[in-house]
Each structure stands twice: as C-alpha cells, then as structure tokens.
Amino acid sequence: MTHGHNHLFVPGPTNVPDRVRRAMNVPMEDHRAPDFPALTLPLFADLKKVFRTGSGRVFLYPSSGTGAWEAAISNTLKPGDRVLMSRFGQFSHLWVDMAERLGLEVICLDVEWGAGVPVDQYALHLSADPDIRAVFVTHNETATGVTSDVAAVRRVMDAAGSDALLCVDGVSSIGSLEFDQEGWGVDLAVAGSQKGFMLPAGLSMLGVSRKALDVAAAAGSGMPRCYFDFADMIKANDAGYFPYTPPVQLLHGLRASLDLLLEEGLPQVVARHHRLAEGVRRGVDALGLSLCAVAPQWHSDTVSAIRVPEGVDGAEVCRIGYERYNVSFGAGLSKVAGLVFRIGHLGDLNEVSCLGALAAAEMALADAGAKVDFGAGVAAAQQHYRETAAVPAVAA
Numbered sequence: 001m002t003h004g005h006n007h008l009f010v011p012g013p014t015n016v017p018d019r020v021r022r023a024m025n026v027p028m029e030d031h032r033a034p035d036f037p038a039l040t041l042p043l044f045a046d047l048k049k050v051f052r053t054g055s056g057r058v059f060l061y062p063s064s065g066t067g068a069w070e071a072a073i074s075n076t077l078k079p080g081d082r083v084l085m086s087r088f089g090q091f092s093h094l095w096v097d098m099a100e101r102l103g104l105e106v107i108c109l110d111v112e113w114g115a116g117v118p119v120d121q122y123a124l125h126l127s128a129d130p131d132i133r134a135v136f137v138t139h140n141e142t143a144t145g146v147t148s149d150v151a152a153v154r155r156v157m158d159a160a161g162s163d164a165l166l167c168v169d170g171v172s173s174i175g176s177l178e179f180d181q182e183g184w185g186v187d188l189a190v191a192g193s194q195k196g197f198m199l200p201a202g203l204s205m206l207g208v209s210r211k212a213l214d215v216a217a218a219a220g221s222g223m224p225r226c227y228f229d230f231a232d233m234i235k236a237n238d239a240g241y242f243p244y245t246p247p248v249q250l251l252h253g254l255r256a257s258l259d260l261l262l263e264e265g266l267p268q269v270v271a272r273h274h275r276l277a278e279g280v281r282r283g284v285d286a287l288g289l290s291l292c293a294v295a296p297q298w299h300s301d302t303v304s305a306i307r308v309p310e311g312v313d314g315a316e317v318c319r320i321g322y323e324r325y326n327v328s329f330g331a332g333l334s335k336v337a338g339l340v341f342r343i344g345h346l347g348d349l350n351e352v353s354c355l356g357a358l359a360a361a362e363m364a365l366a367d368a369g370a371k372v373d374f375g376a377g378v379a380a381a382q383q384h385y386r387e388t389a390a391v392p393a394v395a396a
C-alpha cells in the first residue's frame with residue numbers, strides 16, 4: 001500500500017493536468033451530431049498555432065505517435081524512393097526501421113548515441129544526390145535527451161537546391177520546445193498526445209505543409225493506404241468530422257490542453273521547459289554525473305538521459321526508484337540500456353517536481369551502489385530556480 005501518487009518522470013506519458021482530466025470526464029457523445037464540428041474545427045485551427053503552420057493543416061489520428069510516422073510516409077513516398085535519415089537513439093532507429101519495412105531505400109547515417117542529426121553530412125549527401133525524395137529529422141531523441149537543429153537541415157536542403165520533403169519527428173518536442181513548422185519549411189511534422197500535449201496516449205497529430213498535401217494528392221503518389229489516407233481525412237475534417245469514430249474524450253482533453261498552452265503562451269511554455277531542464281542539468285552536474293548528450297548544443301529541454309557511474313546499473317536505479325520511492329524514471333533503451341536513466345521534464349511540471357526527481361534520483365543512485373553527496377543535486381537546482389524565479393526573492 002503506497003500513499004500519495006506515483007511521481008511520473010518518464011518522458012511520456014506525462015502528467016495529465018487536472019483541468020485536462022476533468023475536461024475528459026464527459027458522457028459519450030454522438031460524433032456525427034450537427035454540433036460536433038463546434039468542438040473539432042477550433043481544435044484544428046488551434047493545433048495549427050502550436051505547430052505554427054499557416055498554409056498547411058494538422059491531422060488528428062486515433063493512434064499513438066507511431067501511426068503519424070506511418071501516415072507521413074505512406075501518403076507521400078513510394079517503395080523504392082530514396083530517403084536520407086540518421087540514427088542516434090531508439091526513436092530515430094525505429095523510424096528508420098519503419099521506413100525500411102515500408103520499402104523505402106534508406107540512406108541511414110549512424111551517429112554516436114549522444115549526438116544528433118549530422119547536418120554537414122546531410123549537406124554532402126544532398127548536393128551529391130538530387131534523387132533524395134525526403135529528409136528525416138528526429139527533432140528530439142527521447143532515448144538520449146538530444147535535440148537537433150531542424151532549421152539548419154532546412155538551410156542545407158535549400159543550399160543544395162533539394163526539393164525533397166522534410167519530415168520531422170516532433171513527438172517529444174512539439175508543444176514543449178521551440179518549433180516552427182512553416183518557418184523551418186517542415187513538410188511533415190509528427191506529434192503525439194502523451195508528451196507535450198499532456199494527454200493520455202491515443203491521439204497522434206500530423207502537421208502537413210501545402211507542398212506535402214499537393215504531393216499526397218497527385219495521382220499515383222504515395223503507397224497503398226486506407227486508414228491513414230489524407231484524402232479521406234480532408235473530406236471529413238473540412239466539415240468537422242472524421243472518416244471513422246474519433247476518441248471524443250481525448251478531443252475534449254485536447255481542447256483543455258490547447259487552452260493551457262495558448263493561455264500560457266508558446267514562448268513562455270518553451271522558456272519554462274528550458275528553465276526547469278537547466279535546473280535538472282545543474283543538479284546532475286553537481287552530483288558529478290554526466291548526460292548522455294555529448295555537448296551542450298544537443299541538450300534537450302524535455303528529457304535528460306543521465307549516465308550512471310561505472311559499476312552501477314541504470315535499470316536498478318529505475319527499479320529502486322519505482323519500488324522504494326514510488327518514482328518512475330525512464331529506463332535506458334537498447335544501446336544505452338543499463339548505462340543511463342532518464343528524467344522527463346516536459347508537460348505539467350514545476351520546480352518542486354524537478355527537485356523531487358533529483359532527490360529521488362540521489363536516493364536510488366546511492367541504493368544502487370553509487371557514491372552520492374546527498375543534497376548536492378537538489379541544492380544546485382534550488383539555486384538555479386531561486387536565481388531565475390519569475391518573482392525574485394527579496395534580499396534580506
């Protein structure tokens with residue numbers, strides 16, 4: 001029997017704010033009712049604000065983020081199409097795997113786990129090979145806590161005169177980190193409900209540029225597809241409906257989540273994530289630990305993957321955190337299994353949540369055999385939060 005609630009520091013699913021949870025507590029409704037579009041049409045309009053796309057549109061699929069990956073590929077690319085991808089963590093790996101299984105000819109650049117998209121290598125491939133049909137970027141690699149520079153990828157595409165589609169996985173960035181679909185020329189932008197949107201899993205979002213909509217609409221374009229077909233979605237969505245039964249509760253939750261994000265203001269949301277993340281990073285540093293991200297340019301403001309000391313098992317840190325302290329940390333995945341544990345700091349969190357994560361991490365690390373200077377991580381984060389508080393402390 002435990003008291004209080006489990007403290008969720010996995011980087012998705014994230015904490016669902018009370019306002020969002022209450023908004024979802026509604027009786028089932030008729031999704032073909034005449035007033036249903038009054039709910040859905042403003043959702044589509046407000047999602048465009050979060051993705052920052054004026055001329056494109058955002059689709060909502062009843063799926064996890066992985067479904068929107070598949071929607072992006074199957075509507076715009078054909079088996080045999082050559083695409084440029086890079087792999088530096090479990091999520092970029094899985095997107096490569098999907099692209100290969102759907103028959104794309106993938107040029108996959110393998111990068112050290114802890115770094116991100118190799119923009120210079122992308123530039124070389126793009127200028128040498130005009131047949132590259134799409135360029136893929138995992139904006140925030142959730143497995144390693146690495147954020148890549150999407151705008152820089154757009155610049156090298158333009159410099160090479162490439163007309164490829166730019167496809168971005170923003171599942172753990174959109175709604176939390178700076179993201180500008182139109183400004184960065186992103187053609188397909190994937191998001192999921194259970195990360196920055198602070199909802200349960202079950203809705204994916206796909207931002208699609210005008211250009212990608214035109215590609216998908218061209219005769220013979222893309223792959224055989226049905227469930228994810230843009231054309232079916234457009235026909236139904238334009239009237240405020242879906243081609244199949246939408247998860248109505250999640251749509252009500254999304255209404256509340258978009259209200260929260262837009263009321264706070266997107267620049268403020270981005271700044272809050274940066275500030276909370278910086279406190280965690282200072283705590284990690286003060287504990288003498290290092291991040292999986294190999295240089296500050298890659299630091300993610302939504303998740304920190306923390307290397308455990310030599311001889312300590314990261315999986316043990318997670319297990320002990322869960323069993324003894326009722327805290328869920330993210331485990332190390334695949335190549336970094338056992339080598340890291342992760343603190344997700346995205347969505348509905350505040351200073352005290354992050355201090356709690358650090359305090360629990362200190363205990364779990366010590367229990368797992370690490371030498372810990374108790375309180376050092378917490379103190380460094382406290383100092384950062386006090387120094388950067390919106391309402392500064394009055395000097396004594």
Ligand SMILES: *Cc1c(COP(=O)(O)O)cnc(C)c1O
Nearest residue numbers: 064065066091140142171172192
């Ligand atoms: C969580 C995540 C995914 C997978 O999303 P699902 O909703 O689990 O399908 C893909 N990419 C990134 C970067 C993620 O963080």
